[in-house]
Amino acid sequence: MPAKPGVSADAAAAGWQALLHGLPHAAWLVALADQRVVAANDSAAQLFGRSHAELVGESALLLAASPEDMAFWDACAHGERGSLLSDTVVATADGRQLHASRSIGLVGEHHALVMLRDRSAEECAERERESLLSELQATLESTADGILVTDLFGRIRAFNRRFAQIWGLPLDLLQQHDDQAVHAWLVDHVVDSADYQQRLATLNEAALLHASDRLRLRSGQVVERVTRPLFDDGQASGRVWSFRDLTERLAADERIEALTYSDALTGLPNRRRLGQRFGEVASAAKLSNRPFALLVVDLDHFRQINDSLGHDVGDRVLLDVGQRMQGCLREHDLLARIGGDQFAVLLSPADGIAAEASARRLLNVVAQPCNLDGAQFTLTCSIGMALFPSHGSSIDDLVRHAESAMRGVKQAGRANFRLHQARAEGDRRSHMRLDHAMRQALVSNRFRLHFQPQVRMSDGAIVGAEALLRWRDPELGEVSPGRFIPVAEDTGFIVPIGDWVLSQAVRQAALWHQRGYAMPVAVNVSALQFQQAHFVDRVANVLAVSGLPPHLLELELTESILVHDAADALLRLGALAQLGVKLSIDDFGTGYSSLAYLKRFPIHKLKIDRSFVCGLPTDDSDAGIVRAILQMSQALGMKVIAEGVETEGQRQFLLDAGCDEFQGFLFSPGVDSLSFERLLGPPREPVAAPSAIGPDRGGSQRRIRLVRG
Ligand code: C2E
Ligand code: MG
Ligand code: MG
Numbered sequence: 001m002p003a004k005p006g007v008s009a010d011a012a013a014a015g016w017q018a019l020l021h022g023l024p025h026a027a028w029l030v031a032l033a034d035q036r037v038v039a040a041n042d043s044a045a046q047l048f049g050r051s052h053a054e055l056v057g058e059s060a061l062l063l064a065a066s067p068e069d070m071a072f073w074d075a076c077a078h079g080e081r082g083s084l085l086s087d088t089v090v091a092t093a094d095g096r097q098l099h100a101s102r103s104i105g106l107v108g109e110h111h112a113l114v115m116l117r118d119r120s121a122e123e124c125a126e127r128e129r130e131s132l133l134s135e136l137q138a139t140l141e142s143t144a145d146g147i148l149v150t151d152l153f154g155r156i157r158a159f160n161r162r163f164a165q166i167w168g169l170p171l172d173l174l175q176q177h178d179d180q181a182v183h184a185w186l187v188d189h190v191v192d193s194a195d196y197q198q199r200l201a202t203l204n205e206a207a208l209l210h211a212s213d214r215l216r217l218r219s220g221q222v223v224e225r226v227t228r229p230l231f232d233d234g235q236a237s238g239r240v241w242s243f244r245d246l247t248e249r250l251a252a253d254e255r256i257e258a259l260t261y262s263d264a265l266t267g268l269p270n271r272r273r274l275g276q277r278f279g280e281v282a283s284a285a286k287l288s289n290r291p292f293a294l295l296v297v298d299l300d301h302f303r304q305i306n307d308s309l310g311h312d313v314g315d316r317v318l319l320d321v322g323q324r325m326q327g328c329l330r331e332h333d334l335l336a337r338i339g340g341d342q343f344a345v346l347l348s349p350a351d352g353i354a355a356e357a358s359a360r361r362l363l364n365v366v367a368q369p370c371n372l373d374g375a376q377f378t379l380t381c382s383i384g385m386a387l388f389p390s391h392g393s394s395i396d397d398l399v400r401h402a403e404s405a406m407r408g409v410k411q412a413g414r415a416n417f418r419l420h421q422a423r424a425e426g427d428r429r430s431h432m433r434l435d436h437a438m439r440q441a442l443v444s445n446r447f448r449l450h451f452q453p454q455v456r457m458s459d460g461a462i463v464g465a466e467a468l469l470r471w472r473d474p475e476l477g478e479v480s481p482g483r484f485i486p487v488a489e490d491t492g493f494i495v496p497i498g499d500w501v502l503s504q505a506v507r508q509a510a511l512w513h514q515r516g517y518a519m520p521v522a523v524n525v526s527a528l529q530f531q532q533a534h535f536v537d538r539v540a541n542v543l544a545v546s547g548l549p550p551h552l553l554e555l556e557l558t559e560s561i562l563v564h565d566a567a568d569a570l571l572r573l574g575a576l577a578q579l580g581v582k583l584s585i586d587d588f589g590t591g592y593s594s595l596a597y598l599k600r601f602p603i604h605k606l607k608i609d610r611s612f613v614c615g616l617p618t619d620d621s622d623a624g625i626v627r628a629i630l631q632m633s634q635a636l637g638m639k640v641i642a643e644g645v646e647t648e649g650q651r652q653f654l655l656d657a658g659c660d661e662f663q664g665f666l667f668s669p670g671v672d673s674l675s676f677e678r679l680l681g682p683p684r685e686p687v688a689a690p691s692a693i694g695p696d697r698g699g700s701q702r703r704i705r706l707v708r709g
Pocket of ligand 1: 452467468469480481482485494498501524525526556586587610643644645646663664665666669670
């Protein structure tokens with residue numbers, strides 16, 4: 001209440017007092033004239049810890065003395081009038097600093113009302129908020145991820161430095177506060193911009209969606225992006241995006257993967273990777289119903305390289321062989337190194353025929369001459385093969401079967417391939433039974449020989465006989481060599497059997513020779529038999545005992561004999577040739593020796609394998625192969641005989657193509673020696689002395705009319 005003239009000062013003060021009591025904050029009235037307090041309310045008394053009476057008369061500047069207060073009261077003293085509203089700090093009775101909002105306004109002409117509103121709670125909350133904010137900012141900055149916060153409209157609310165760093169955002173772009181420009185930068189810097197924008201649109205439409213994906217940046221970085229909705233008062237108010245640079249981690253993963261799944265020496269996949277790939281290929285094969293093949297390739301006599309040339313050279317050989325093999329495989333085939341000198345090949349898809357073709361290519365590339373540090377040598381390998389699913393449905397089964405087939409190749413003389421025989425595996429007992437029966441047959445003299453005529457193309461004369469082993473077992477009946485020879489080769493029993501065949505065939509040839517038939521006899525020789533230390537001596541001995549002129553004995557060898565340990569083979573063949581024995585290569589074309597390779601050996605004759613004759617004359621590829629063999633062997637001065645000739649068409653084709661001789665059911669199957677003699681007709685003139693050793697007199701070859709015209 002304003003003081004009216006004539007009313008006492010006390011009454012006026014009491015009036016002001018009552019007015020001040022109604023105010024919600026500490027307040028006091030100051031007389032402008034002396035700038036002293038005229039009245040104060042309870043709140044003010046409480047604030048300053050003084051009674052009303054003590055406050056009245058106090059200088060206004062003593063209660064609130066900030067520079068602003070001082071300036072205000074100074075201006076007042078100079079007659080200026082105005083008001084003041086600002087935040088200030090006052091000292092309370094208990095010595096606290098009180099943050100307050102203080103206002104000074106004029107009341108009438110002679111007084112000013114000072115009011116203090118306590119702001120300490122607000123101040124406290126603000127400080128709290130500020131420290132929270134700075135904590136948040138520090139947290140944001142300390143995370144290894146880039147963080148971006150946007151509102152529902154995509155406007156940028158916050159981000160950290162790592163975000164700018166990952167995206168390579170330039171500082172000036174960030175300082176422009178141009179959200180559009182920042183978003184455009186992001187779009188420009190992902191590899192698939194269209195996909196990025198589409199994903200963004202989807203996320204913006206679904207405010208509550210949590211999502212994570214990977215972005216590939218043009219810089220080559222791979223960034224993982226995770227986004228979560230941001231809530232304000234239970235309502236989605238925007239999104240938090242976090243970006244994690246995975247580039248280094250992925251590169252490290254790749255390095256670890258490479259180490260885990262590859263062989264340190266050759267860099268080829270290892271056994272673990274083979275198992276992994278097997279799983280993939282097996283699932284695909286089950287769906288497509290197409291088989292695939294596993295090959296186990298083992299180098300022959302690799303230890304000798306390590307022992308004689310050192311492990312460094314050994315390592316380089318493995319590297320070189322790995323590269324050669326890789327070079328002859330299809331892109332999706334897998335070559336792995338699974339042991340010291342053992343490799344595995346997963347051919348997918350592949351049936352037995354395709355696997356065989358690959359095995360031939362592998363044998364061929366491995367057998368190419370090596371030249372390392374001035375040392376020249378030839379390496380060979382033995383290959384075992386197993387098929388999925390017929391031979392096994394797990395990698396372990398397939399590897400086991402392929403390995404056992406590979407061991408079979410090793411036993412039979414190495415440098416060859418063999419497909420796992422499910423039958424032999426499935427029925428080991430019958431294998432053992434056959435082996436036992438064979439041994440009995442040899443001691444009980446149940447083996448016998450048949451002779452199949454070899455006929456000269458030009459005039460139909462019988463010019464030779466191939467000795468073929470026959471066996472009738474009392475329990476098993478007639479067992480074909482196709483069945484028992486592989487078992488004998490497997491067990492090594494082929495050595496005594498082969499020896500028996502050699503002596504019997506030579507004995508028969510000597511008998512014929514004595515009776516005036518100068519009929520050369522061809523004897524099949526297995527690789528294992530050929531590799532026996534005393535094989536050449538044995539041949540010489542058998543010839544000497546029988547009195548057969550050596551040129552009437554022909555040994556039929558397989559290509560694997562030549563390629564395996566070529567140097568040793570060359571020595572033996574040289575010694576046999578020296579004896580005067582003829583040498584031929586049986587089943588030619590099924591191995592992998594080239595004719596140029598054969599040139600090194602004293603080979604007289606090649607036998608074109610039955611499988612190439614079979615398709616003549618209509619099968620173009622058979623015809624082509626046969627012509628090629630004939631042309632090249634003519635150039636090398638070797639004779640050629642075709643085996644398995646069953647039709648006149650085949651014979652005519654071979655005759656026209658320049659083949660020297662043939663053998664086959666068209667003329668005669670293998671027959672016993674008496675029947676063979678009947679085919680020959682009477683001898684021209686018997687040799688006088690039964691044990692005569694001397695040159696063949698010739699002229700005993702009989703001309704026979706061909707059965708079919
Ligand atoms: P091979 O040495 O290639 O012998 C030729 C095989 O073809 C013989 O089968 C023969 O009877 C058969 N053959 C001959 N002409 C024809 C024809 O026109 N059509 C058909 N389809 N087949 C014909 P065999 O006697 O069953 O011998 C099979 C294999 O067993 C021989 O193949 C040879 O590798 C081996 N073998 C036979 N006897 C001996 C032996 O005394 N020692 C060794 N180590 N292996 C032998
Ligand atoms: Mg033969
Ligand atoms: Mg043959």
